[in-house]
Amino acid sequence: MSNNRSASTASAVVGLQWGDEGKGKLVDLLASEFDAVVRYNGGANAGHSVVVGGQRYALHLVPSGILSPGVLAVVGNGVVVDPERLLEEIKTLSERGVDTSAMVISDRAHVVMPYHKAEDALREELLSPAADSGPTQTKQVVSAIGTTRRGIGPAYADKVQRATAIRIGDLLNPEILRTKLEMICTLKNSIFSALHPGEPEQFDAYELTEQFSALGEQLRPMVKDTAYLLDDLRHTGKSILFEGANATMLDVDHGTFPYVTSSNASALGIGPGSGVPPQAVTRIIGVVKAYSTRVGGGPMPTELFDEVGDGIRTRGREFGTTTGRPRRVGWLDLVALKYAAMVSGATELCITLLDVLSGEPELRLATSYAMPSGDTDRFVADGILLGEATPNYETMPGFSEDITGARRFDELPANARSYIERIESFVGVPIRTISVGPDREQTIRR
């Protein structure tokens, strides 16, 4: 590795809302222009749908680049990996005829263990409304996050705790793994038995060592130091595309905390999650749904509770790729979007699911918030305070044409073009891609 030699720059696809913006579709569309597609954050909480030739694939831990032959699919150190799920996903893809031989996993990625999933579920149950009626009757400030229960938060918490963490590299060394797990299981069992007195000990270090060493052996051929790998790629003129999981509004530092995920799900997570320095990433494509959706708890100022929202949910098939939960639906929030574009440093935007808005007589865009302290055009990056925001809307005329066949910007109805141009002028970032359907071809490049 040398900093003196010139290195190629990298691009990124990152969600600018609360997830499910259509990142998978865009990554798949772009992947063949790159040598490697790299995941840097999140885990199996992500669900990226890709439709190729009428076939739908749902990717959770495997980078969406896997569907493009010859593209290296890299799971970076910032990802939390559930080895069993990852191996299952690879197997399912192989059975469907996808070549999965070009997969690499960082030895420094952290492992989601069974106790992480148990902790995730337990914490959610403790925070759910039924648990709010304890003897003190204290009103809960924070209710359930509505996590995917994939063990994401507890796995990242153990990473930051350090001593209680297991990394992919540890799975290749049974002696180290067993020693770590003996201490970890003692600790986890005592926490669980304090919460569930009288229940038998749940986690056995010996059994987990056996199970996870076996999983490690299956992963071994894919495990590498991906920081060096990515640096070598960049210094041999190869191009890299980062695939963000989750989204900017779910970023643990800059999203609607505490209703967020546990990683830097904005573009800011690329450096720590991959080992590629920030100045290397020169093109950042922010993906934005033409309206808003959110899964799980937390504030969403433009949420719709009426038949307009129901219509968008039905037409947009807004049900989670990972959990199948119905997604909450609302108008596009330009206050939040402009903030997200700022935080993620978006150099261009891709607007998706524009076709879903067809048939709405009016389209509304939130351009500022009414707060108890007065109006503001600044986003309130706090999941409790944001609950007090009432959006102020701008209304634009809608369009009723079927736009799924449009392939050029000038083929869109005038009202659809005006809607796109209004988003662009408000956010101040060019919209270079417009998606009008789930298929690769249903895309307009400007």
Ligand code: GDP
């Ligand atoms: P991701 O998590 O950001 O990759 O997004 P998901 O795959 O979870 O959710 C996006 C959904 O919208 C998927 O079912 C896609 O197939 C679908 N989709 C993507 N782009 C479009 C589009 O332009 N129009 C329509 N109707 N569906 C789309």
Ligand code: IMO
């Ligand atoms: P993709 O990559 C939508 C949400 C969950 C929950 C919160 C925390 O498909 O866009 P977690 O399990 O991460 O602890 O849950 O974050 N969430 C997502 N919502 N799309 C995602 O990923 C998400 N990843 C996490 O619903 O509200």
Ligand code: MG
């Ligand atoms: Mg998704």
